[in-house]
Amino acid sequence: MLVIAIPSVAAAQDTPPAETRSLHVNLGIGPSLGVSNIGIDQVKLVQEVGLLLGSSGLVLSLALGESIGDDVFVFQAGARLGFETAVPIGATRLIVAPSLLAGVFHVSVDAGSFGNASDTDLDLQLALDLHLPLTKNWELFSRPVALDMIFGDHDAAVRYDLIVGAALRI
Numbered sequence: 525m526l527v528i529a530i531p532s533v534a535a536a537q538d539t540p541p542a543e544t545r546s547l548h549v550n551l552g553i554g555p556s557l558g559v560s561n562i563g564i565d566q567v568k569l570v571q572e573v574g575l576l577l578g579s580s581g582l583v584l585s586l587a588l589g590e591s592i593g594d595d596v597f598v599f600q601a602g603a604r605l606g607f608e609t610a611v612p613i614g615a616t617r618l619i620v621a622p623s624l625l626a627g628v629f630h631v632s633v634d635a636g637s638f639g640n641a642s643d644t645d646l647d648l649q650l651a652l653d654l655h656l657p658l659t660k661n662w663e664l665f666s667r668p669v670a671l672d673m674i675f676g677d678h679d680a681a682v683r684y685d686l687i688v689g690a691a692l693r694i
Contacts, residue, residue: 546576548583550653550665552689556591556598556672561681566593570667570687572604581607587625595634600647600672602627619655619663624648629674645676655691665691 549572556568574585582605589600606623629647634640651670655663670685 548572548574548576548691548693550574550585550689550691552665552667552687554667554685554687557684557686559671559682559684561679562674562683564594564596566591566596566598568598568685568687570685570689574604574606576608581609583608583621583623585623587627595636597632597634599630599632600627602647602649604649604651606651606653616657619653619657621653621655623651623653625651629672643676645674648673648675649685651685661693663691663693665689 550570552570554568556566558564568589568591570587570589572585572587574583576583585604585606587600587602587604589598591598591600602625604623604625606621608619608621610617610619625648627647628644630642630644632640632642649670649672651667654666654668656666657663665688667685667687670687672683672685674681674683
């Protein structure tokens with residue numbers, strides 16, 4: 525009798541809303557546009573693994589980014605601290621998450637016959653993520669606003685990223 529009751533209890537449980545599931549993975553792609561002191565536009569890939577810290581709405585993520593274009597390769601790695609909140613939209617909800625990333629920005633330039641150059645700087649990013657649930661685990665992931673602020677020894681630069689992709693919550 526007990527064996528028969530266990531599956532029925534498990535089947536009766538509802539899947540919790542996305543904002544209460546603690547682990548998420550974001551994968552995205554989009555343009556990274558030079559705003560100041562970087563005159564190149566690139567294609568950027570992002571990968572993130574994040575953890576929702578209890579019911580507070582705070583999210584801590586490890587983030588990687590790679591940008592390619594114009595004989596320049598950029599690698600970014602850092603920690604992102606954000607805050608998620610769900611905004612009801614009709615029968616569904618939109619998860620809105622402003623965040624701040626702190627990490628490193630490594631750039632490598634292939635200058636052809638002039639050789640190669642590389643540099644590693646401090647990277648700060650202000651971003652706004654939007655997540656639209658598609659199924660109980662999958663979401664449409666968008667980062668319509670992301671400003672990368674790069675600080676080097678003698679200069680600073682700003683890039684604007686526009687990222688879209690998918691997110692998995694478990």
